[in-house]
Amino acid sequence: MALALTALSGESQPATPGSPGPGVSAVLAQERAEVVRDLRYELTFTIPADRRQPVEGRVVAEVGLKARHRLVFDYVQPPERLRRVRIGGRDVNVVVGDGHIVIPEELTAAGVNRVEFEFTAGDEALNRNDDFLYTLFVPARARLAFPCFDQPDLKARYTLSLRVPAGWQAVSNGSEHARRAEPDASVIEFVETPPLSTYLFAFAAGRFSVETAVRGGRQFRMFHRETDAMKVARNRDAIFDLHARALAWLEDYTKIRYPWGKFDFVLIPSFQFGGMEHAGAIFYNASGLLLDESATQNQLLDRASVIAHETSHMWFGDLVTMRWFNDVWMKEVFANFMAAKIVNPSFPQVNHELRFLLAYYPQAYQVDRTAGTNPIRQELANLDEAGQLYGPIIYQKAPIVMRQLELMLGADRFRDGLRAYLAKYSYRNATWLDLVRMLDERTPIDVTAWSRAWVEERGRPAFTTDVKLDAHDRLVSIGLTQRDPLGRHLVWPQQMRVALGYPGTVRELPVSVASDMTTVPKTRGLERPLYVLPAGAGLGYGLFVLDPDSRDYLLAHIEDVPTALTRGAAWVTLWDNVLESRITSAAFADAAARALSQETDEQNAQRVLSYVSRLFWRFMTPAERATRGPGLEAMLRAGLARAKTQSEKAAWFNTYRDVVLSREGVVWLDRVWRREEKVPGLTLAEPDEITLALELAVREAPGWEEILRVQLERTLNPDRKARFAFVVPALSADPAVRERAFARFRSVENRRREPWVLESLQYLNHPLREAHARQFVRPALDLLRDVQQTGDIFFPTRWMESTLAGHRSPEVAKTVRDFLASQPQYPQRLQWTILTAADELFRVATPGIAGAEAPALPNTP
Numbered sequence: 077m078a079l080a081l082t083a084l085s086g087e088s089q090p091a092t093p094g095s096p097g098p099g100v101s102a103v104l105a106q107e108r109a110e111v112v113r114d115l116r117y118e119l120t121f122t123i124p125a126d127r128r129q130p131v132e133g134r135v136v137a138e139v140g141l142k143a144r145h146r147l148v149f150d151y152v153q154p155p156e157r158l159r160r161v162r163i164g165g166r167d168v169n170v171v172v173g174d175g176h177i178v179i180p181e182e183l184t185a186a187g188v189n190r191v192e193f194e195f196t197a198g199d200e201a202l203n204r205n206d207d208f209l210y211t212l213f214v215p216a217r218a219r220l221a222f223p224c225f226d227q228p229d230l231k232a233r234y235t236l237s238l239r240v241p242a243g244w245q246a247v248s249n250g251s252e253h254a255r256r257a258e259p260d261a262s263v264i265e266f267v268e269t270p271p272l273s274t275y276l277f278a279f280a281a282g283r284f285s286v287e288t289a290v291r292g293g294r295q296f297r298m299f300h301r302e303t304d305a306m307k308v309a310r311n312r313d314a315i316f317d318l319h320a321r322a323l324a325w326l327e328d329y330t331k332i333r334y335p336w337g338k339f340d341f342v343l344i345p346s347f348q349f350g351g352m353e354h355a356g357a358i359f360y361n362a363s364g365l366l367l368d369e370s371a372t373q374n375q376l377l378d379r380a381s382v383i384a385h386e387t388s389h390m391w392f393g394d395l396v397t398m399r400w401f402n403d404v405w406m407k408e409v410f411a412n413f414m415a416a417k418i419v420n421p422s423f424p425q426v427n428h429e430l431r432f433l434l435a436y437y438p439q440a441y442q443v444d445r446t447a448g449t450n451p452i453r454q455e456l457a458n459l460d461e462a463g464q465l466y467g468p469i470i471y472q473k474a475p476i477v478m479r480q481l482e483l484m485l486g487a488d489r490f491r492d493g494l495r496a497y498l499a500k501y502s503y504r505n506a507t508w509l510d511l512v513r514m515l516d517e518r519t520p521i522d523v524t525a526w527s528r529a530w531v532e533e534r535g536r537p538a539f540t541t542d543v544k545l546d547a548h549d550r551l552v553s554i555g556l557t558q559r560d561p562l563g564r565h566l567v568w569p570q571q572m573r574v575a576l577g578y579p580g581t582v583r584e585l586p587v588s589v590a591s592d593m594t595t596v597p598k599t600r601g602l603e604r605p606l607y608v609l610p611a612g613a614g615l616g617y618g619l620f621v622l623d624p625d626s627r628d629y630l631l632a633h634i635e636d637v638p639t640a641l642t643r644g645a646a647w648v649t650l651w652d653n654v655l656e657s658r659i660t661s662a663a664f665a666d667a668a669a670r671a672l673s674q675e676t677d678e679q680n681a682q683r684v685l686s687y688v689s690r691l692f693w694r695f696m697t698p699a700e701r702a703t704r705g706p707g708l709e710a711m712l713r714a715g716l717a718r719a720k721t722q723s724e725k726a727a728w729f730n731t732y733r734d735v736v737l738s739r740e741g742v743v744w745l746d747r748v749w750r751r752e753e754k755v756p757g758l759t760l761a762e763p764d765e766i767t768l769a770l771e772l773a774v775r776e777a778p779g780w781e782e783i784l785r786v787q788l789e790r791t792l793n794p795d796r797k798a799r800f801a802f803v804v805p806a807l808s809a810d811p812a813v814r815e816r817a818f819a820r821f822r823s824v825e826n827r828r829r830e831p832w833v834l835e836s837l838q839y840l841n842h843p844l845r846e847a848h849a850r851q852f853v854r855p856a857l858d859l860l861r862d863v864q865q866t867g868d869i870f871f872p873t874r875w876m877e878s879t880l881a882g883h884r885s886p887e888v889a890k891t892v893r894d895f896l897a898s899q900p901q902y903p904q905r906l907q908w909t910i911l912t913a914a915d916e917l918f919r920v921a922t923p924g925i926a927g928a929e930a931p932a933l934p935n936t937p
């Protein structure tokens with residue numbers, strides 16, 4: 077073979093003139109978007125049965141050019157993996173390096189250019205397992221697997237052919253149109269797709285079972301690897317129904333038919349995300365869809381939501397795609413926003429306003445209250461950094477912001493604006509500003525100005541309330557003051573309904589907040605309320621510092637608040653006030669212990685139970701845990717006994733399992749794990765038993781080694797078995813074994829299965845082992861950049877969270893601060909990742925520094 081490759085090696089070498097530089101820069105993307113037209117990829121991959129053998133590939137890129145122009149392909153592999161480049165059938169010399177293949181202008185021609193590459197695919201984005209693999213190319217990882225233009229606004233038509241071991245299934249964006257058997261292999265060909273961004277192109281192949289169903293005249297296929305046939309049977313109809321309902325709803329809302337022809341989805345064990353919206357072939361984390369009998373109401377809702385979310389992406393994101401990844405939040409917000417609208421009718425028994433509140437606000441605040449928060453819309457100079465745009469700010473805050481926009485415009489005008497936008501940009505790309513322009517045409521409101529505080533800037537407002545009473549204890553006024561905690565004097569215009577509490581009732585007063593000082597209308601002469609809760613109707617967004625009377629009342633009587641939504645909002649507000657050191661953790665714990673026994677709404681109970689567990693491990697010292705533990709355990713056992721449904725019981729049981737420390741409690745859990753004792757009304761599935769075994773081991777329950785050994789034997793599902801075996805060393809009572817378990821993560825090979833790594837990190841850094849685990853914090857920080865460069869998009873954040881969640885010591889807080897101080901040139905986004913993950917640690921270890929600028933209140937009633 078006569079191919080000469082000129083290798084550019086590393087950044088130390090002088091770059092050739094006009095070298096595109098590493099990654100996919102905004103400049104390169106723009107150059108390519110201007111010249112490339114009518115793009116097609118014909119792709120062939122040969123997947124060997126042995127996963128240590130490389131995947132070989134061939135791609136023919138058909139590139140339309142108006143005039144001769146250099147073509148810079150992305151391909152992030154060593155040059156020797158590129159075996160051949162041909163243009164128009166002739167072998168050519170090209171420049172390879174920096175993750176690019178540069179075809180010089182003189183080798184191109186006006187019109188159609190056929191560029192052919194033979195190459196070895198990198199495994200990084202192929203997620204290869206012994207008998208299956210799947211691609212995951214978001215945000216710009218296709219270039220690890222094959223030469224392409226890896227940017228969202230160069231949409232291409234793909235024709236894929238896969239040679240796979242005999243007996244394997246395969247699925248991709250296009251439907252399968254031919255299959256032929258060869259010795260020991262099958263060749264599967266797929267039809268050409270409509271125009272797709274590289275991050276949405278995908279395939280999966282391997283030993284999968286396929287379930288098929290027809291709904292509304294359309295065939296749906298579900299690929300999965302679940303070995304428990306009962307589990308599949310129990311879940312399959314619900315899964316198909318949820319997809320069909322979401323799809324019908326979206327066709328009606330958008331007035332655009334489902335754009336991708338066939339509809340397949342693949343359930344993948346330990347998938348990196350809840351789901352990924354590959355057009356026509358959605359990938360899901362199997363455990364989110366195939367639920368156990370013990371599934372909670374929240375898990376059922378989460379499942380419906382993730383299905384509606386990914387299905388919404390078929391329009392929002394796949395059909396119309398952001399031009400550049402700085403607008404990645406748009407597709408996420410629309411998917412979440414539509415999901416909330418879609419899921420509601422399927423769960424008539426659920427309080428959806430409360431669900432919106434609890435699904436989005438606490439998580440958005442979890443980032444937006446910290447020094448590491450980021451704006452919804454961020455600048456992005458290179459796709460190498462795109463992964464860091466993802467997080468609760470786009471997944472949780474943006475839907476809240478979008479609901480505010482819909483409230484401001486009115487639901488019909490908003491929907492009509494979206495329909496026009498989808499129709500105008502179908503199979504193309506658009507920016508947030510393209511949408512803002514279309515909405516601005518439909519309203520007298522200045523959407524561009526509104527967008528600045530909410531979308532372009534980071535952080536949230538801090539509100540205080542000022543309640544004025546006359547001599548007869550009647551209201552004179554209620555004032556709301558908003559302040560920008562970051563000192564920029566920003567104002568967040570928003571629609572709220574302020575809740576005033578009275579015995580047995582809640583009165584809601586609508587208010588449009590447009591400036592830093594707002595007076596709530598129609599309050600004069602009203603009777604003095606028991607409490608004023610500006611966020612009490614589940615709309616207001618920000619830190620709401622409670623006035624002393626409202627704070628005292630809610631801590632003493634929150635269970636008397638008659639509406640579930642207002643109670644939920646009160647809990648979220650109280651928790652914020654705990655973090656701001658305006659309420660002590662003891663006062664919150666007392667209120668929770670008292671009110672939980674009377675909480676009738678499962679969503680609220682779940683939320684408060686999760687606060688209780690966070691409070692217990694993060695905010696209490698070991699001595700406080702010892703004092704409060706027995707009372708807490710008794711309260712949780714009583715709740716478990718009282719709970720009526722399987723899902724309620726699971727919520728109480730799981731919290732009990734997470735916090736139990738007493739000898740009797742551990743003995744009881746051990747009996748449950750041994751199946752010597754049954755919790756009436758609660759069925760424990762394999763994953764529950766696995767968690768039980770891990771929790772018993774971290775407590776060093778008598779015979780913990782035997783427990784882990786037996787659990788490994790007992791585990792039937794091969795994927796769960798492998799994960800369990802991987803995690804076990806992190807549970808050892810021998811510190812040396814745990815140190816080796818951590819040391820594994822220095823090697824990228826041992827970090828490939830990210831959920832396994834995160835579970836190991838959580839147990840290594842479990843609060844019961846935090847003293848020993850302090851030594852892991854600095855190395856984990858040192859590894860973060862590497863983790864970011866080699867891992868998937870959520871991994872750096874979760875890596876940090878799993879490392880720090882178990883810590884509360886001033887030493888570890890200092891370790892984190894010292895690390896940041898020692899690295900002034902550290903990338904800002906990663907710095908934010910650390911600051912957000914360390915926020916609660918800072919608040920606990922060094923109260924008064926992280927959050928509240930105002931002095932902490934000395935005590936609470």
Ligand SMILES: [Zn+2]
Pocket residue numbers: 353385389407408411
């Ligand atoms: Zn999404």
